[in-house]
Amino acid sequence: MANQGKYITKKSENLSDWYNDVIIAAKLAEHGPVRGTMIIRPYGYAIWEAIQKNLDTRIKDLGAENAYFPMFIPYSFLEREKDHVEGFSPELAVVTHAGGEKLPEPLVVRPTSETIIYDAFSRWIQSYRDLPLTVNQWSNVVRWEKRPYLFLRTTEFLWQEGHSAHKSNEESQELVEQALKMYVETYQDDLALFGYAGRKSESEKFAGAVATYSYEMLMPDGKALQGCTSHNLGQNFSKVFNVKYQTEKGQEDLVWQNSWGFTTRSIGGLIMAHGDDNGLILPPGVAPIQVKIIPIVTKNSDNKEIEALAQKAFAVLEGRDIRVRIDNSDASPGWKFNQADLEGVSLRVEIGATEAKEGKVRVVRRDNKESFLLNPQELGDQVDEILAKMQSDLLERSKKFTLENTREARTYPDFKEIMNTTKGFIKAFWCEDPHCEEMIKEETKASTRCLPLGSEPSEGVCIYCQKPAKFQWLFAQSY
């Protein structure tokens, strides 16, 4: 912990110390014994489960079925697609020995599963009647990252990866866009994180893809975090894995494929974007504990009445499928309040002598401290309402911050000035020459994040080389 004793570093003082402190103090996760690995503790895993719950439903709504493929992949599988192996080889974990012997062929611990899944697809797909074929797996993958960071970049991480095969590029592209839309919904409706969905540049796209789409979010320090990805793989993999089918006319044809994924990195974004000096702030949509009831009993209070109110409130909320707990530990109220703040519990319900006198309970929002004195009988509707309002307020706050920190740069000196001061997103014309992109990154540390969906072509000049440019791309320094 960067900070001594029991308090966490203030978010305003040092974002990355705060981030690490809050993850450890709130018991979300800790470092594993192997560099870059992460132990996700029960409370952190509960956030992942809350995200999974809705996302899994959306994935199935896309027409996908869940399956599971092996984590060991023959090295030769990766070598089949040239860009794919080149892109991933620096970060592969390779198994050379097993069972006390050297293996005849090294095995790769999956960094992603395109190859092993499409090898199966080549056997599963025979006819146009087998298409489209869409599978999803929830799994772990390993990428040997040089600079790990809890949640944001770990050597092993959890994710879902969807893989789909289609008769036409149009149909495949449609699913690529639907998957991206599904992620936008997850980020905005569940995680309350605003961001830009768009297409990656050639140099930033997935190794082996024709086109990659992503969701880019802004963190409080002005750096961008790439969330999910959705790739149009064209026929790059079907060619090398021989994923063919017979058309209605009896011809042999290669399938068009896409893949898309969402990882535990998003939990890092969730923590960083919403939290404050007191700890986590979790949007109700993914908060493992949406409401915590804190009875305040003393020697002089009517503790039976307080206890009865607490039980009543608990029963009402639980009946609504609200994730609710009662803190009956013998810690002091002050400690419980601080603990609830640290854990990011969306709403706290205080019940003490003051409330008991009126037969009411006090509901306090974690994010803005707004407090409501409510009748236990009406608690259900009102808590639903307050949770919904909090959810939309958090998204609104995230959106406001992102828009306020999205600037247009017309000249390269302006661009540099922004990156040296406020950072954040910059919209700027770029000619789409990888050389300009590379030089901008070298000189400002900012890279292209995406070309936001719905960008209209217009006549501009490249911020770097002054040559004609059609689109304003989104730039930022990234995590």
Place this chain on the structure above:
RNA sequence: CGGGGUGUAGUUCAUCGGCAGAACGCUCGCUUUGGGAGCGAGAAGCAGGAGGUUCAAUUCCUCUCACCCCGACCA
């Protein structure tokens, strides 16, 4: 893989050649309880590992391993 730093109690750190210290956490007891309660008692350590210098090494030297921070790679 380059540059910098750190390894001592569960955790964060002091001690810097001479019997190993604190805070927080943990256990027990009593008193408490509206924003991190008080007092008392207690458990807790081969000082990352190996080698060297020395009468004596946690402390100095060498090697090694691990971790952290800064750069290139990345969901």
